[in-house]
Amino acid sequence: MLETLNACPVCNGTQFEKSFECPDHFLSKEVFNLQRCTNCNTLFTNPRPDQESIVRYYKSDSYISHSNQSNSLINTIYKTVRSITLKRKLKMLERFAFKGKLLDYGCGTGHFLSYASQHGWNVRGIEPDDTARSQISDNLTSYVSSSLPELEDKGFDVITLFHVLEHVHNLEETLNDLISRLNRNGVIFLALPNYKSADAKRYQAHWAGYDVPRHLYHFEQKSIFQLSKKYGLNIVSTIPMKFDSYYVSMLSEKYMGNTSTFMRGMIQGYRSNKQAKRTREYSSLIYVLTQ
Numbered sequence: 001m002l003e004t005l006n007a008c009p010v011c012n013g014t015q016f017e018k019s020f021e022c023p024d025h026f027l028s029k030e031v032f033n034l035q036r037c038t039n040c041n042t043l044f045t046n047p048r049p050d051q052e053s054i055v056r057y058y059k060s061d062s063y064i065s066h067s068n069q070s071n072s073l074i075n076t077i078y079k080t081v082r083s084i085t086l087k088r089k090l091k092m093l094e095r096f097a098f099k100g101k102l103l104d105y106g107c108g109t110g111h112f113l114s115y116a117s118q119h120g121w122n123v124r125g126i127e128p129d130d131t132a133r134s135q136i137s138d139n140l141t142s143y144v145s146s147s148l149p150e151l152e153d154k155g156f157d158v159i160t161l162f163h164v165l166e167h168v169h170n171l172e173e174t175l176n177d178l179i180s181r182l183n184r185n186g187v188i189f190l191a192l193p194n195y196k197s198a199d200a201k202r203y204q205a206h207w208a209g210y211d212v213p214r215h216l217y218h219f220e221q222k223s224i225f226q227l228s229k230k231y232g233l234n235i236v237s238t239i240p241m242k243f244d245s246y247y248v249s250m251l252s253e254k255y256m257g258n259t260s261t262f263m264r265g266m267i268q269g270y271r272s273n274k275q276a277k278r279t280r281e282y283s284s285l286i287y288v289l290t291q
């Protein structure tokens with residue numbers, strides 16, 4: 001079932017404009033409509049599959065963040081980069097927060113949880129997808145719940161959402177719940193694709209960062225500024241994810257039907273990062289938020 005939003009999920013604004021139509025290149029090939037809130041600039045998929053019917057749009061063996069199979073070059077690159085970024089992510093956490101209790105919301109197959117746990121963090125995870133959860137290593141399964149209401153723990157020093165918030169139907173409920181579980185000095189790390197990036201502008205409806213209908217919202221820096229204000233959070237830092245431009249460009253090249261996706265993706269990824277040095281509009285950004 002499709003559901004239609006009558007107010008902006010970020011700022012509750014009611015003035016929208018139709019932006020463009022975007023196909024689900026990854027799986028269903030269905031076409032979805034993106035609208036832009038004229039107040040906060042958030043694009044959102046509208047109408048969108050409701051929470052029950054979205055499940056089938058994740059049913060693919062190759063939805064990578066949920067799978068450990070390696071079946072293509074892009075997939076292999078994704079995994080190599082993932083292991084490099086694990087180290088960087090943890091360093092970033094320790095730069096802004098006390099090493100203590102960590103909640104990874106949308107932890108997928110648990111790679112980051114496992115790495116953080118090995119480095120002295122007391123970890124908890126939330127992952128709604130059964131297939132992903134079944135791949136979490138045995139010593140961690142008791143620390144991962146399928147939904148937030150099932151989690152009893154509070155007082156987190158860090159809550160991470162790495163490319164997760166754009167998938168969450170009940171945005172307000174989830175954010176309020178997460179914030180209520182944060183320590184007074186706790187920090188939220190929010191990693192999101194940025195539709196103002198050069199790669200997004202280049203590929204438009206073929207940009208892999210839109211990933212409709214799985215991505216319900218498409219953010220840029222202004223949207224997150226408005227979102228933070230609404231929830232009483234401060235943006236203390238905005239950190240680029242420079243690998244994402246390459247990965248996203250390669251996938252976008254594939255969606256365009258081009259050949260040599262690896263080389264083309266490398267070139268466009270490099271260009272996007274180079275431009276972002278000046279504009280700060282990287283392909284993906286991590287927002288560091290405090291109360």
Ligand SMILES: [Zn+2]
Nearest residue numbers: 008011037040
């Ligand atoms: Zn809005």
